Amino acid sequence: MLDKIIIQVKDAIIASVKGADDIVEALRSAVKSQLIGVLENVAAIGVAVEDAIAAVAEGAVRASSGILLSITDGVRNTVHAALEGIGATGVDALLAVRHVARGAVNGAYQVGGDIARSSVAAVEGAVDASGKVGVDTSKAVSSAVVGVIHAADNIGSEAGSAARKALLNAVSLPRELVEKAIRGDGKSQSH
Numbered sequence: 001m002l003d004k005i006i007i008q009v010k011d012a013i014i015a016s017v018k019g020a021d022d023i024v025e026a027l028r029s030a031v032k033s034q035l036i037g038v039l040e041n042v043a044a045i046g047v048a049v050e051d052a053i054a055a056v057a058e059g060a061v062r063a064s065s066g067i068l069l070s071i072t073d074g075v076r077n078t079v080h081a082a083l084e085g086i087g088a089t090g091v092d093a094l095l096a097v098r099h100v101a102r103g104a105v106n107g108a109y110q111v112g113g114d115i116a117r118s119s120v121a122a123v124e125g126a127v128d129a130s131g132k133v134g135v136d137t138s139k140a141v142s143s144a145v146v147g148v149i150h151a152a153d154n155i156g157s158e159a160g161s162a163a164r165k166a167l168l169n170a171v172s173l174p175r176e177l178v179e180k181a182i183r184g185d186g187k188s189q190s191h
Contacts, residue, residue, distance in 0.1 A: 009059025032085030054103030061107030071113035079125030101147030116166035145181035
């Protein structure tokens, strides 16, 4: 069922963005719409909310790779848009950040994206959107880092190592918060 969600989201986003004057805005709007639609039907679909969120993000990133955006731009904008859209769903924003980041990094991997750059982009997207939606930025960073590390570790130990290194070295991210989230990753992980 999750594969079906990923494919449907991907196809819907590509259709929504095709021919748009502002591709980034069209992508963000389509991601929000798809997230809200999937979460409204999650009980009928029969999947966990967390997995549905990750599937929407993965489908969105897969779509973005086909619509002239770089994969890292697709990751950043997917995470940003999903966090903006989550308010209309009643889902806890920090839970959503973690699973959007997880799905976005997995989507980047599926289309051949650079895991290190995609990991940083996912956390940047969470940081960008957190202030706009009233989520504490430090908590958004922590949740996004946990999601990114979870996805990267599931891809493989080399990907997990690359993600950690990139997150720690990214000048755009608050290093202390990233270090704390990485240290606490094993303890606070929920799937």
